Amino acid sequence: MTAHTLDELRVLNTYAALPAPFYTRLSPQPLNAPRLLHANPEAAALIGLDRGALGTPEFLAVFSGAQPLPGGDTLAAVYSGHQFGIWAGQLGDGRAHLLGEVAGPQGRWELQLKGSGMTPYSRMGDGRAVLRSSVREYLASEAMHGLGIPTTRALALVVSDDPVMRETVETAAIVTRMSPSFVRFGSFEHWSARRQPDMLRTLADYVIDHDYPECRMPPAGEPADDKAPYVALLREVTRRTAELMADWQAVGFCHGVMNTDNMSILGLTLDYGPYGFMDGFRLDHVCNHSDSEGRYSWNRQPSVALWNLYRLGGSLHMLVQDVDALRAVLDEFEGIFTRAFHERARAKLGLAAWRPDDEPLLDDLLRLMHANHADFTLSWRRLSDAVRGERQAFEDLFIDRPAAGAWLDRLLARQAGDGRPPAEVAQAMDAVNPLYVLRNHLAEEAIQAAKRGDAGEIDTLLTLLRAPCQARPGYEKYAALPPDWASSIEVSCSS
Template sequence: MLGSTTTLVIFTLTMTFQANSENALDFCERSESCLHQQYHSLSSSNRTHFPLSLSCRKLIDALPLDEIDGNFVRTVKRCIFSKSQPTKLLGPLTLAAVSRDVLEHILDLHLSVTQSEDFVHYMSGGKLLPGSVPLAHRYGGHQFGYWAGQLGDGRAHLLGAYVNKKGERWELQLKGSGKTPYSRSGDGRAVIRSSVREFLCSEAMHFLGIPTSRALSLIVSEEPVWRDQFYNGNMKKERGAVVLRLAESWFRIGSLEILAKTGEEDLLRQLLDFIIEEHFAFIRTDDPNKYVVFFSVVVNETAHLLAQWMSVGFAHGVCNTDNFSLLSVTIDYGPFGFMESYNPNFVPNMSDDEGRYSIGAQANVGLFNLEKLFEALIPLLTSDQLHRAQQVLKHYPQIYHRRFHDLFKAKLGLLGDEKNDSYLIAFLLKLMEDTGSDFTMTFRQLSEVSVMQLQKGTIPQAMWALQDLASHVFFSDWVNLYLLRLRRQMGDSDEDRWSRMRKVNPRYILRNWMAESAIRKAEKNDFSEVELLQQILTHPFKEQDVAEKAGYANRPPPWAAQLMVSCSS
């Protein structure tokens, strides 16, 4: 368990409550030459200049590549990446969705490029962008608490990096683009339902203010892909899809674990030095304690990320070490879910029979994953540095609690810091748990109800989540404590409080039923609801007429309770 008995009060309620460099360079040059020839061999009618080029140099020059070529499945040694070509999707391709924000503000492109046939082929892996040398990353991981050995990018291809006009470096990756050396028994494909969910959620999380990978495009095909969605022996023919996603880096805890586990200490040091130099520039490369500093930053930022997940009711679903970013951003959207009725035992993944990754267990799982990162760093640390790193890890609960506390204070519109604030938050969450009140709309409607309405008990019927909460026998006791706390915020009006609270309490989240409705239409080539949700979730804190008409702020429909999401995708 985390922390002492006293620090666990709110926690319990919320979480139970270079030898290879020449070869690499030769490969890069050969690939770019082949791409150049491929591009210029196109007929003149199809040949257009696409205004985006990537660079593979930084990764391939600094880190060793797999000496074996080809996409066949194998055990990979002594490298960080394997060369791997995407497999072209079959059948007519359809651009189902595109993020204009990513297109214009990250990739510096104009929306008009999406009208070209080339765009669909480039963003699905049928053609390679200039400068692209597709790579699959080798990593391992602890899955559901057990070491799973070599994992790696089994259906993802890193195309290269783009540095935009703001000086930001983004790595572009295709997901669902075919087999790699790490595909194991998989086919390297992704289907429409999981791809719609990843596209929508990564963009939704960004606009909620949660650190996350981004998604540029969703492209669907007519290629048949067979899946046993619920692991009950019923194989079903679905259709393939590819998401082009972006992150500053795709390195994860498992990237270091695999090297420590296989005794590749020199490569472990090489990779970690590269990660620090590229992504932790504030750490001096000549600092003898740089690995401890790195670990301290990852511990701190991971705690912050998990507290942010909790603040919007987000459950990742598969918190394996191979899904935890070293840059502490949300990656690898699988069977995630936004909690509806408040329940610390909410499990979004039907494959998680034991509830290991329930929403209330996420912070403890974060600690487990950081312990595995610590173990991976052991070969690089002196005895004194090991001790320091252990002390850093001990502070994780405190860091998490502080961030959680601050986020939930803001959700309640509280200013300053009073000793009973943790109790006020925990009291509310307990009432929500007992009544099954909707997590998102309870906080949102507290952002819309007046002090007078709370005081008189005249909560409007339209505030259905607060009406559910008000059914609790102790609701009036909590309200009295809350109102006393608000009165001590001198000069703070309802309008001021509403303004603050509405900036941190979304009105719209990607609920499972909303995603499912969009998926069902998308599978029939109707992408209108995918587009609608994308537009609405770009402004989750702002009330929108079209969203209200669609019922996105209403009580979830009864059929929503029957929805199940699995790891099958």
Template sequence: MSSEIDAPAATLDLGLNWHNRFAQLGEAFFTRLHPTPLPAPQWVGASLAVADLLGLDRAWMNSPEALEAFTGNCAIAGSEPLASVYSGHQFGHWAGQLGDGRAILLGEVGTASGPQEVQLKGAGLTPYSRMGDGRAVLRSSIREFLCSEAMHALGIPTSRALCVTGSPAPVRRETIETAAVVTRVAPSFIRFGHFEHFSHTGQHEQLRTLADFVIDSFYPACRDAPGSPYAALLEAVSARTAEMVAQWQSVGFCHGVMNTDNMSVLGLTIDYGPFQFLDAFNPGHICNHSDTGGRYAYNRQPNIAYWNLFALGQALLPLMDDQQQALDALEPYKAIMPAALQRRMNAKLGLVEVEDGDAELTEDLMKLMAQDAVDFTIFWRRLSHAVTSVRAEPDEGLRQAQPGREAVRDLFLQREAFDAWAARWRERLFAQPGFDATTTQARMLRTNPQVVLRNHLGEIAIQRAREGDFSELARLQNALERPFEALPGQDDLAAFPPEWAGQIEISCSS
């Protein structure tokens, strides 16, 4: 599938240490090509932390050369641009060959934190664009940029985002919008769909090459594991995916389009499209307007992740002795995911260890929150502040009229039911050896964020950016990079969503 087009006339040396191991896998894995330039590029946003990760000079990031480089308007010395081919299941149906339809991998850079791939999303047509135009719009690029860095700050495995550049070039979606390019960074962008592609097309030699590359590069312990190294790889990917999904659930994050081609083999959150952080808690919330069947609803994400892992297991079967090896490798997910989620929910409740009865305590709380449509993020933050008001006496707890307690109770319509739950929580807190309310509060405030990327916050930043004002984006980015801090003058970012927020529709085109 390999072909090449002429490189841009200008070549820029970024001073990076390029390795480009994926480009050495062979021509069956990609097509070589260069980004398509965009006119009149401008800076939209940048993450200096990611610049530091790559070893780029912060001052240089403001330069015209950096702007041209990360818009795809010039060649970069040492890079080997390509678009990779993969396949996948979309909304539960086999979609056949897909691939990087609007993303171009510049290559792999050696950093102090290990190799990092650098990819331009929205950089123009590729052989895998199908009916698309190869472009990304300003709206979706801002959302991906902000959420990548927000998730990282929350401690959730994710691809990162170096910057967003914009252009007045028109792009048609539901309406005419303007083009943008987001520069994404990750140790690897290999997906479940890469394995599915070579398995379903009978290219088993390439399937083994890919699996060996992933094992040797990212899961070396699998090479010497008992039995099949490929079954060990499947089990390792399952474990990472389980931990990631547990983290999603604990912060109320909805991915929105968990197709197998959007699942990272490294257990990273990738491909931010129609995502959403929950406002009012609704376990069945569907954030993707295109998901008419609710396949990717919030409460279905753990099971969908297992479904996708099962598809990955099927893809790896040609490398295993029998089907049972794959089934055995998948089995630990069923225990790892709920255990990881319970640990995280316990942390949100200020509980250090998981004990019998904690799952019921959590489930009963979530039912109350769902019944009263309690704001997910605000509840956990208020509960963190209220913990210092908790008393050991059985007739007190969160029922007395102190500001911290009342702020939590005010979120519920069924206050007596919440009081009954709070009494159980209080008893569990005080049963912990050496319980100290101040220490527990500090720990909970480091677990329950003050600010998440709610849809309406992103929408405000997008509207301002469309008017040429990027200050709101920068302000929001600054808060999202410090999600557990109470930042002076930023109360609006942690407030209840406005009524119009419920009317925002995010689809797969986003």
């Protein structure tokens, strides 16, 4: 039954039931004179909350940090992690508060405030988030969901005139994030680094029982083994992470900060900081201005994900103690990722089935796009125009038009070998190659409007990004090449 008020939500506190060292119980630090800039009815529906509840004073009070979630047990979680490949030691929710877990009509969702004040894990931070980064996270999580990519969700965006010092003085905001779990790879590293196997086992058992109960089932024909569930957990996380990387690569998404504390144990896209959807394609594109060495460039994301999985596997070794079993699971990553990426490329290229000899066709397109700095999203989208006989739209994206035309001839010949009608192929390609993505300049325009108290651009973008492959007359500017000023936008870890 749909809940009409926050009081009617069925709130659980399973993470709060873990032993005390997993978190610190504390209240958020509310914003002064908070204003609800935007609320997301689609996310609200996931927890059974009616649209009418979103504009109430009670809703604003809870999601500005002024009041607890009714029935919730508010806390900040501890974890550790590797940041830019270097062990950073203890980290944790330095500006986030977990309000509770809601059992909704479509599963369980934890509600977390981000930007809600200092915690014991804030280190040198002030516990706040700024409007700029909060708008970007609010939009990005919904954009990724629209693309069918596993992600956290966003429920509400609350703003205030409270000053926050970054490179300049900005204003504060709180974004409410939703996820079935906010446990990270770094949550496991924390207890492994502290040499506390009992706490590590408690966490692993919690994650398995809460999110991966199938890992308790022994493989057919094999005897029960008390260590097998932990191997099975690593296998499932490896699979989900490999497929997530294929999803990111297929849409030109760069996370920007793939630290182990930003890697979800559920294989979700977690922690939207200096992310970016590529405009002009570069194989080694780096979206994070703070990443001076290019550790998290687009082409390195899959290998970094595997590196992070090795850190998770190393933590679980304390429970499993069978190096060969863990390594065998991690060795599955490359094959899973490659098959998943090829499947996405197959659909994007309009092929009926992937063949090994299609690899040069894909590689040559990426090289051509890289050499010409061709727009990533439009290069893929306009392939369907070429299939319909309108080659110019695709070729116009390339400085070397003859090379683009020659490659296109190869694609069309390959498609013809499948024997499908071109109109059918083009329609299928349009269903998987998005027209609208959250480009940096579109997010920036929404941020500037939000600074004026105008959420209209957020509304427009959410409408387009929820169905990113569907062309909408009148919204051509949102699918156009970026303006020249977009190249000056820099995103970093400063948010």
